Amino acid sequence: MKKVILGDHAVSYGALLSRVQTIAAYPITPQTLIIERLSEMTANGESNAIFTKVESEHSAMASTVGSSASGARAFTATSSQGLALMHEMLHWAAGARLPIVMANVNRAMAPGWTIWTDQNDSLSARDTGWMQIYCQNNQEVLDSIILGYKVSEQVNLPTMVILDAFFLSHTAEGVDIPDIKEVDKFLPPYKPEIKMDINDPRSFGALTSPDVYMEFRYKMQESMDKAKEVITREGKEFGKMFGRKYGLVEEYRTEDADTILVASATVASTARAVIDEMREAGQKVGLLRIRVFRPFPTEEIVRVIGGKKKVIVIDRNISFGKTGIFFDEVKGAFYNYTGNKPPMFGYIAGLGGRDVTPKVIREIMDDAIKKDKPESEILWKGVKL
Amino acid sequence: MIEILIHGRGGQGAVKASLALASAASKAGKYVQSFPEFGVERRGAPVKAFTRISDEPIVVRSKIYDPDHVIVLDPTLLHTIDITKGLKDGGWIIINTEKSPDSFTEFKKRFKVATVNATKIAVDNRLGSKVAPIVNTAILGAIIRVLDVATKKELAEGIKEFVPIKAEANVKAANEAYDLVKFSEEA
Amino acid sequence: MKHSKKEIKIKGASDMPEMSASLGSMAHNKTASWRNLKPVIDESKCIKCFICWKFCPDAAIDFTDENTPPKINYDYCKGCGICAHECPVKCIDMVEEER
Ligand code: SF4
Numbered sequence: 126m127k128k129v130i131l132g133d134h135a136v137s138y139g140a141l142l143s144r145v146q147t148i149a150a151y152p153i154t155p156q157t158l159i160i161e162r163l164s165e166m167t168a169n170g171e172s173n174a175i176f177t178k179v180e181s182e183h184s185a186m187a188s189t190v191g192s193s194a195s196g197a198r199a200f201t202a203t204s205s206q207g208l209a210l211m212h213e214m215l216h217w218a219a220g221a222r223l224p225i226v227m228a229n230v231n232r233a234m235a236p237g238w239t240i241w242t243d244q245n246d247s248l249s250a251r252d253t254g255w256m257q258i259y260c261q262n263n264q265e266v267l268d269s270i271i272l273g274y275k276v277s278e279q280v281n282l283p284t285m286v287i288l289d290a291f292f293l294s295h296t297a298e299g300v301d302i303p304d305i306k307e308v309d310k311f312l313p314p315y316k317p318e319i320k321m322d323i324n325d326p327r328s329f330g331a332l333t334s335p336d337v338y339m340e341f342r343y344k345m346q347e348s349m350d351k352a353k354e355v356i357t358r359e360g361k362e363f364g365k366m367f368g369r370k371y372g373l374v375e376e377y378r379t380e381d382a383d384t385i386l387v388a389s390a391t392v393a394s395t396a397r398a399v400i401d402e403m404r405e406a407g408q409k410v411g412l413l414r415i416r417v418f419r420p421f422p423t424e425e426i427v428r429v430i431g432g433k434k435k436v437i438v439i440d441r442n443i444s445f446g447k448t449g450i451f452f453d454e455v456k457g458a459f460y461n462y463t464g465n466k467p468p469m470f471g472y473i474a475g476l477g478g479r480d481v482t483p484k485v486i487r488e489i490m491d492d493a494i495k496k497d498k499p500e501s502e503i504l505w506k507g508v509k510l
Numbered sequence: 511m512i513e514i515l516i517h518g519r520g521g522q523g524a525v526k527a528s529l530a531l532a533s534a535a536s537k538a539g540k541y542v543q544s545f546p547e548f549g550v551e552r553r554g555a556p557v558k559a560f561t562r563i564s565d566e567p568i569v570v571r572s573k574i575y576d577p578d579h580v581i582v583l584d585p586t587l588l589h590t591i592d593i594t595k596g597l598k599d600g601g602w603i604i605i606n607t608e609k610s611p612d613s614f615t616e617f618k619k620r621f622k623v624a625t626v627n628a629t630k631i632a633v634d635n636r637l638g639s640k641v642a643p644i645v646n647t648a649i650l651g652a653i654i655r656v657l658d659v660a661t662k663k664e665l666a667e668g669i670k671e672f673v674p675i676k677a678e679a680n681v682k683a684a685n686e687a688y689d690l691v692k693f694s695e696e697a
Numbered sequence: 698m699k700h701s702k703k704e705i706k707i708k709g710a711s712d713m714p715e716m717s718a719s720l721g722s723m724a725h726n727k728t729a730s731w732r733n734l735k736p737v738i739d740e741s742k743c744i745k746c747f748i749c750w751k752f753c754p755d756a757a758i759d760f761t762d763e764n765t766p767p768k769i770n771y772d773y774c775k776g777c778g779i780c781a782h783e784c785p786v787k788c789i790d791m792v793e794e795e796r
């Protein structure tokens with residue numbers, strides 16, 4: 126059924142269709158609409174989930190960890206300051222190997238107080254052991270929640286499905302809402318091998334000596350590596366069933382391109398229009414959208430942009446004292462690459478919700494194309510000096 | 511792709527109008543996008559809502575700066591903001607006013623003007639109060655007539671979806687505006 | 698992964714579970730060997746207040762009913778002495794373990 130819905134509500138539908146069993150959440154703009162709709166769905170019986178109102182995001186994730194550990198398919202959603210507050214529990218969820226799916230609406234961090242989008246909130250959670258999926262439209266948001274459970278429950282790591290504040294969260298567009306019976310065929314009930322069970326008592330997350338701690342971490346990394354295959358396989362499988370295929374990265378007109386733009390989330394969506402416009406003018410440009418940031422698709426990136434003439438990365442985030450985070454990681458993917466390393470230009474744009482319009486992207490492309498090499502490791506687009 | 515900018519005041523329902531319009535156009539088989547100006551809405555303050563309608567999937571996800579058409583829900587906004595800012599030459603300006611399109615001579619030099627007394631239609635249908643009538647659904651009837659983006663039936667479904675309270679009265683208001691809107695192509 | 702009563706030797710990551718969950722219940726982990734001093738209740742003096750039962754950090758004191766003095770489970774008692782310290786009538790003695 127096709128319906129015009131907001132990005133936030135695409136999340137709610139994704140959770141509903143995944144038959145989540147517990148939802149514990151605390152409201153924060155621009156995530157509030159997600160849990161508002163889910164509380165309606167649980168109140169009117171559309172969903173059988175247990176909805177728990179908690180007093181903070183830290184508790185939201187603590188509660189979610191508890192229900193997931195006891196074998197429930199658990200869901201929560203947050204944004205920005207809320208994600209920061211649950212940071213300790215993010216490590217717990219991943220370390221305890223719980224297949225939780227959480228939606229995070231990308232909202233910039235305060236101060237100054239802000240409700241608008243950028244990626245510094247989720248990227249600050251980069252090293253927690255969560256998989257991170259950056260979505261470019263509402264359809265992908267809904268689909269990624271379902272896919273999130275499908276993948277997480279195979280690799281025992283949690284998934285963060287990320288959508289831009291307002292540019293997705295509060296934007297309505299046509300979304301195909303799949304039939305729940307079809308989703309059931311794709312996503313069977315969650316049956317964990319080990320769970321909290323009074324008939325099979327165990328202790329969880331107890332004191333772990335230096336003898337074995339490192340091995341647990343080794344296994345997390347092993348699972349992250351395996352997740353790359355699982356995400357690719359399930360993304361294809363999903364495509365067969367629902368007609369929409371997803372991978373780690375998405376290529377757009379890259380094949381014969383000599384200049385590649387690397388972007389994520391809604392910036393990557395808008396960039397397509399710019400690529401089309403430049404192609405019409407005869408310029409050989411293409412787009413690589415990084416959809417999955419953790420696990421990081423090193424091989425795919427090297428395959429697509431290795432040997433190209435020029436690479437331009439747009440970051441709607443910054444690692445203070447370094448550069449844009451995607452730029453840094455894309456560059457890092459190439460250090461041990463023996464082929465031709467393309468020069469890379471890293472632009473920072475759109476922080477705190479500043480609009481990244483087709484014009485802004487075009488100016489970035491033109492700027493990089495006319496230069497041999499970047500004058501510095503960090504190129505600020507549109508900052509008023 | 512056409513890009514529509516709706517000007518209104520907080521509380522008048524500009525955002526709901528944009529959503530119902532998008533939903534109607536979606537039912538007409540179009541790709542759509544609808545979103546508010548991303549701010550903190552305050553009752554009475556000028557607000558904007560954006561609608562994109564296209565035959566192709568819509569990839570651009572920035573705000574609308576150079577609209578093809580603008581809608582003005584509150585005629586007093588004409589004195590406070592430049593509603594033609596960025597508007598493409600030849601674009602429609604659809605205004606809620608009792609005046610005729612011909613009285614907007616300045617606008618008519620570069621744009622096309624359509625008018626409808628959505629306030630009266632809203633009051634007649636008891637939508638909102640006399641002091642603060644809710645004009646968003648009435649004007650939608652004028653929009654789909656002038657821009658030809660959906661049928662009355664599709665609009666009625668869109669309204670029921672996003673304005674479920676007093677849906678029948680809202681649909682009736684939209685239909686009245688569809689009939690009463692004043693415009694001429696050559697304008 | 699079924700829990701087992703036998704002691705399990707782990708070589709490395711390949712035979713470890715993904716999550717840091719014990720392979721079985723802590724019921725199999727008898728901690729009595731940690732004990733140097735053993736609490737002994739003088740039942741004749743015990744007033745059945747069950748303060749010791751509440752305070753034992755290892756839940757190693759069993760409750761039967763309100764009229765029966767609590768029983769210490771020597772399979773798990775680690776000999777910390779908290780019960781003896783908390784007992785209001787001082788009827789718990791910490792005695793040297795015989796080895
Ligand atoms: S604390 Fe002392 S008196 Fe109270 S129940 Fe225990 S042994 Fe008996």
Ligand code: SF4
Pocket residue numbers: 736752753754755756757758769773774775776777778779780781
């Ligand atoms: S000595 Fe410590 S562990 Fe043993 S019964 Fe008393 S309080 Fe419990």
